[in-house]
């Protein structure tokens with residue numbers, strides 16, 4: 001049975017009480033940290049100093065999602081800061097293979113993300129360099145958006161290519177993941193699920209995480 005992972009996104013957490021907000025999601029698999037630079041996406045969140053501090057206090061490993069330009073320059077520093085995985089956007093990296101190798105050399109899992117409109121086909125040859133492919137299921141930049149069903153065929157095509165080449169990388173989905181949408185993403189081939197508003201918007205985050213696990217595993 002495939003191990004399904006739930007990574008809550010602190011984008012929907014209370015940024016003034018991050019330490020307490022991290023304690024609320026202790027039953028999750030990792031904490032998803034959205035880094036935005038107001039250039040690659042029209043929003044600004046946090047950067048290296050805050051990620052370093054989150055790493056010090058978080059009971060969970062850090063799954064860092066970089067929505068920043070010039071990923072080649074910045075991403076390795078997040079790996080050196082102790083992130084368990086660092087995901088850069090394909091649209092923001094000029095040398096993705098070199099970058100993935102640098103991330104792995106620095107001790108992190110290497111992830112590459114695709115915007116909803118970015119096809120996976122140009123990147124099939126480099127999937128072997130990655131530990132994770134992130135298929136964005138909303139336009140990156142903001143939490144609380146609706147899941148885009150138009151991304152499902154891309155998830156299926158990526159999953160088929162991964163199976164066909166017998167590669168170990170996993171598919172992560174991010175954006176609009178709720179109890180209603182998670183099964184569609186799981187059936188298409190995703191095994192790692194980022195959920196911001198559906199976890200942090202709930203009164204009981206642990207119950208929300210558990211409900212997502214149950215909904216995703218109906219398929220298995």
Ligand SMILES: O=C(CO)[C@H](O)[C@H](O)COP(=O)(O)O
Nearest residue numbers: 140141143144175176196197
């Ligand atoms: O990368 C992101 C946005 O760019 C966030 O991780 C994502 O939107 C999570 O929020 P929600 O689950 O509320 O959609």
Ligand SMILES: [Fe+2]
Nearest residue numbers: 034065174194
């Ligand atoms: Fe994200």
